Amino acid sequence: MDRPSSTTRTVPPGLTFPETTPLVVPTDAPAPGRARPALPLRREGPEKLTGEAKYADDLVFPGAWFGATIRSTEPRARLLEIQLDDAFDWKRVVVVTADDIPGDNIVSLIDTDQPVLVPVGGEIRHQAEPCALIAAPDRATLREAKRHVKLRTERLPAVFDPIEADREFAHYTVESGDAAAAMKEAALVIEGTYRVGHQEQLYIENQAMIAVPRDDGGVTVHGSLQCPYYVHKAMKRALNMGDELAVVVQAETGGGFGGKEEYPSVIALHASLLAMTCRRPVRMIYDRHEDISATTKRHPAVVRYRSGVSDTGELIAQEIEVIMDGGAYCTLTPVVLSRGVLHAGGPYRCPNVRITGRAMATNTPPNGAFRGFGAPQTEFAAEMQINRLAEALDASPLDLRRRWVYRQGDTTPTGQVLRESVAGIEVLEAAAEASAFDRAHAQTHSMREGRTDGARTATGIGLALAWHGAGFTGSGEVKLASVASLELTEDGRIRILTASTEMGQGTKTIFPQLVADTLGVEYDEVEIAPQDTSIVPDSGPTVASRTAMVVGGLLIRAAERMRARVEEATGRSFADAYRGAGPMRIDEQFVPYPGEPFDDKTYRGDAYPAFGWAACVVKLDVDLDTGEVAVRDCVAADDMGRVIHPVLAEGQIEGGTLQAIGYATIEEMKLVDGRYLNDRMATYLIPTSLDAPRIRSIIVEAPFSGAPHGAKGIGELPMDVGAPAVVAAIHDATGTWIHYLPATPERILAALTGGPMPPPPGISLEAPEPNSPPIEDLPPGGDEMPFRAPTDPGEPR
Amino acid sequence: MPNFVEPPIESPASLEQAYGLLRDGDGRPWRPLAGGTDVMVQITGEIGEPPARLLDIWAIDELRGIHVEDGALLIGALTTYTAIRRSDEVAGLVPVLAEAAATIGAAQIQNRGTLGGNVVNASPAGDTLPVLLAVDAEFVLGSSDGERTVPARSFWTGYRQTARHDHELLLRVRIPLLSGREVRFRKVGTRRAQAISKVVMALSWRVDGDAWTDVRLGLGSIAATPVRAPATEAALEGQAPTREAADAAAAALSAEIHPIDDVRSTADYRRAVAGRVLHRLIRDNGGW
Structure with a gap:
């Protein structure tokens, strides 16, 4: 493979993991997935390319009705009555309210606080909250019916700022040493408060679900989703169904990024309730506007950070307070906060650390999973601190990291000893070398020194480093107890059975790779069963960069057992013998990785089985007239353990890096009265190909011995590191630190000129601007708001 | 199946037919449909009221084209951004108009979107409109009564409002050519x-x-x-x-x-x- 932008390096074994147990695969054999062919084409690629792939909205169910959701339009209120206007003939449609829910009125996840539908008398807690459902035989009838429903409510006071909120979803403390005492001893202390806003996943396919009632009283849902068994669990609880009655089938899924981790449970319950009521299939396919308005976003966060450095130049103290905005309901917020807290110190050795985290409830739509899952928020703050410390110490940001980054044998704030696969220094050096960081940094520095008054643009270079815990926390994987299965069918086919979903990241390609190589057969000889809860076991959710490492590891072990069993029974090689050796099924269940168990109460122990490591160097230009940022060049070095498919891995690095650049520069949800103002693709903008820099991906491989194939996971890692690199480069160009994400031109120009700073990200404005119309009156296309009339004296604000 | 009710639509083949329809006395205003890049976003009724009925003028070829006449550059209302970007006359005489056209949407939008549509849609953010103001452009409106000309600076009368009457069509944009x-x-x-x-x-x-x-x-x-x-x-x-x-x-x-x-x-x-x-x-x- 000749791809000039990609470099793969293997860390010399003697350097980083001398005392670990050897990989299960003999060192003279190719690693699983690397044997032959090294880079198979995507399993589902041809169908997607030719348009044959069936996404939820492509699925045809004769006689299906169309479903819609009646949502609140206030951030907080008491629901007094659902009024059905007599002017409409309600026999033409079906209407579902909370009274029609056969089981508990709960969207089952971590907590039980979120109702499927707000009951009459219940509390509406956000602007897009589902209160009733309608299904109709056609869309025109559905639209007409929707217009004849009114919610009578009593408005209640709403809270928008997590700092002012009093309802808490979770809190954690991580403590090692005595941070307060050490801070007093520090020769240099740097403090900062950092705020980051919402981010929308903007998967290419909107949320979609079709529920089909069955004769046995059960319901099968087909939808766009990441976690079939999350939906399954939610259906059992709210629909009062047993394991077999609720069936969840993943349709081809057009992206997720975490956005299809928890929300599909909501839409599946809605579609199911309607289908059970009208006794026909019901399609609920969100349009983009509804999808952005109602579904989960990345959590906004406030991070207050204090770092202390000794007179000998060591990082000796960190005091960190993290406040996340969970939105109106719990969803996955405690786990997001947990990951944010566990990553908040950054990848640096520090003996005295105190990290506290709180997640608070506000009257905004619930926030949830998004690639990085709490870590991008806190690691932005951590890297801002390191870069500001480098400035205060007059040290190179590269040298300071070389000095402080975790090495093998170091201990993290939870007391986890980093025994192996510690590649922070390798990714740092790889990115520094490929970007010629020292030379480029010196150049931009002298350009800044020599800049004259009328300069049009300023060039800057920025560096950031990150770590990302692989998979769930230690205790999380133990609780999941995932199962992956491998089947040899009676007619001699090899079939993978897992609930791990394909959403564009490559699950359906790497699993057959791993199994084929372990069995010694060709890639095409291994099939993968549909992600259907009536067929596949619960392999846990497809999240947390855990699929390659955890479920991939289970499949390799299952394949090892199957191969051994067939070869022992037949005395021949598996490849020769397997066609007549079935039927056989091997179920492999997760067993904990070696290490100290993680204690959820004390937050001590091995937080994650291993960490991935990432460094990013960004070069950009700032337009000094407008504050616009053009990211020109980016070097991303990522260690994900042993790589299974380099092309797919590189795709993850490039995609994650670009998503991080959007987070850093332009992606901002604006809220008024708790409602997303820019809830359309015309107004919520992400980078286009013209905004994308050249991205040079460097793959660093520091294998993890706990997984049989040495993989750690890559999906989220690049998301953690891009934004602080961008903001460091903006500082390098202009000399000004932007403490808020995104670093929009509005914020940059205000910082450069001393003008008024726009409001912080993630906080809703209390009420509509006096001269602004309600959003329903937005001009067609949603492309603009009316402007103050030119004759208006328009006092400057 | 579309997710909305299509408004009634007529597709006149000539200006005369179009003028006749515009005067049909039905009472519901026609919304002229050119490239559709704005109208098609509005047609679902998802945002505000959808157009009551559509007058599809795409087939009226006399509304297309760019030429020079009497010291002015004349650009037909149905001329697309792509046509403007490719025009030798525009490149030679008012190149800034091609520059502005190039900033609008993506290639697909530029292939369908028209200069006349940008003018009549009357968005305060329309990207060609500041250029038309800066070059003292005039807009020629036509109806069964004949033609009249409105200067750009008095065409946009309020938020999303124009000097065009319901029975008129924008025919062309006239840009006077000034030396230097x-x-x-x-x-x-x-x-x-x-x-x-x-x-x-x-x-x-x-x-x-x-x-x-x-x-x-x-x-x-x-x-x-x-x-x-x-x-x-x-x-x-x-x-x-x-x-x-x-x-x-x-x-x-x-x-x-x-x-x-x-x-x-x-x-x-x-x-x-x-x-x-x-x-x-x-x-x-x-x-x-």
Whole structure:
């Protein structure tokens, strides 16, 4: 493979993991997935390319009705009555309210606080909250019916700022040493408060679900989703169904990024309730506007950070307070906060650390999973601190990291000893070398020194480093107890059975790779069963960069057992013998990785089985007239353990890096009265190909011995590191630190000129601007708001 | 199956047929449908009232084309942005119009979207409209009563309102050709393509010795309509493009406009950036 932008390096074994147990695969054999062919084409690629792939909205169910959701339009209120206007003939449609829910009125996840539908008398807690459902035989009838429903409510006071909120979803403390005492001893202390806003996943396919009632009283849902068994669990609880009655089938899924981790449970319950009521299939396919308005976003966060450095130049103290905005309901917020807290110190050795985290409830739509899952928020703050410390110490940001980054044998704030696969220094050096960081940094520095008054643009270079815990926390994987299965069918086919979903990241390609190589057969000889809860076991959710490492590891072990069993029974090689050796099924269940168990109460122990490591160097230009940022060049070095498919891995690095650049520069949800103002693709903008820099991906491989194939996971890692690199480069160009994400031109120009700073990200404005119309009156296309009339004296604000 | 009820639509083959339909006395206004890049977003009724009925004028070829006549560049209302970008006449006579057309949407939008549509849709953020203001364009409207001409500066009468009557069609845009006229354009958007502008401006002038005359400044996204900036124009009129003139013009502009905060940007930013971009345009031509 000749791809000039990609470099793969293997860390010399003697350097980083001398005392670990050897990989299960003999060192003279190719690693699983690397044997032959090294880079198979995507399993589902041809169908997607030719348009044959069936996404939820492509699925045809004769006689299906169309479903819609009646949502609140206030951030907080008491629901007094659902009024059905007599002017409409309600026999033409079906209407579902909370009274029609056969089981508990709960969207089952971590907590039980979120109702499927707000009951009459219940509390509406956000602007897009589902209160009733309608299904109709056609869309025109559905639209007409929707217009004849009114919610009578009593408005209640709403809270928008997590700092002012009093309802808490979770809190954690991580403590090692005595941070307060050490801070007093520090020769240099740097403090900062950092705020980051919402981010929308903007998967290419909107949320979609079709529920089909069955004769046995059960319901099968087909939808766009990441976690079939999350939906399954939610259906059992709210629909009062047993394991077999609720069936969840993943349709081809057009992206997720975490956005299809928890929300599909909501839409599946809605579609199911309607289908059970009208006794026909019901399609609920969100349009983009509804999808952005109602579904989960990345959590906004406030991070207050204090770092202390000794007179000998060591990082000796960190005091960190993290406040996340969970939105109106719990969803996955405690786990997001947990990951944010566990990553908040950054990848640096520090003996005295105190990290506290709180997640608070506000009257905004619930926030949830998004690639990085709490870590991008806190690691932005951590890297801002390191870069500001480098400035205060007059040290190179590269040298300071070389000095402080975790090495093998170091201990993290939870007391986890980093025994192996510690590649922070390798990714740092790889990115520094490929970007010629020292030379480029010196150049931009002298350009800044020599800049004259009328300069049009300023060039800057920025560096950031990150770590990302692989998979769930230690205790999380133990609780999941995932199962992956491998089947040899009676007619001699090899079939993978897992609930791990394909959403564009490559699950359906790497699993057959791993199994084929372990069995010694060709890639095409291994099939993968549909992600259907009536067929596949619960392999846990497809999240947390855990699929390659955890479920991939289970499949390799299952394949090892199957191969051994067939070869022992037949005395021949598996490849020769397997066609007549079935039927056989091997179920492999997760067993904990070696290490100290993680204690959820004390937050001590091995937080994650291993960490991935990432460094990013960004070069950009700032337009000094407008504050616009053009990211020109980016070097991303990522260690994900042993790589299974380099092309797919590189795709993850490039995609994650670009998503991080959007987070850093332009992606901002604006809220008024708790409602997303820019809830359309015309107004919520992400980078286009013209905004994308050249991205040079460097793959660093520091294998993890706990997984049989040495993989750690890559999906989220690049998301953690891009934004602080961008903001460091903006500082390098202009000399000004932007403490808020995104670093929009509005914020940059205000910082450069001393003008008024726009409001912080993630906080809703209390009420509509006096001269602004309600959003329903937005001009067609949603492309603009009316402007103050030119004759208006328009006092400057 | 579409997710909406299609409004009734007629597709006249000639202007006469179109004029007749526009006068049909039905009482419901026709919405002219050209490339559809704005109308098709509105047609679902998802945002506000959908058009009551559509007059599809796409087949009326006499509304297409670019040519020079009587010292003016005439551009048919149905001329697409792509056609404008490819036109030798535009490149030679008003190249800034091609520059503005290139900033609109993506290739697909430029293939369908038309100059006439941009004018009649009357968005304050329409990217060609500041150029049309800066070059003193005129809009020729037609109906069964005949033709009449409205100058660009009096065409947009209020937010999303124009001087076009319901029974009229925009036929063409007329740009007078002046010798020695220079025009500069700058759009500030959220990203480098497919972005609606935060501030968009076009500045034109003629050189008389050292001094600039006939200065025109057209702006978008800073008021309820595309606007000229008369106080700023006056500050520049008769001046050479010096630093002092640029400072004075930028200050005049920031004082003259009253943008608002909206979903795309803030009033403070728009006011500041309008002045700074204007300053840059003057500086680039002053050579200092």
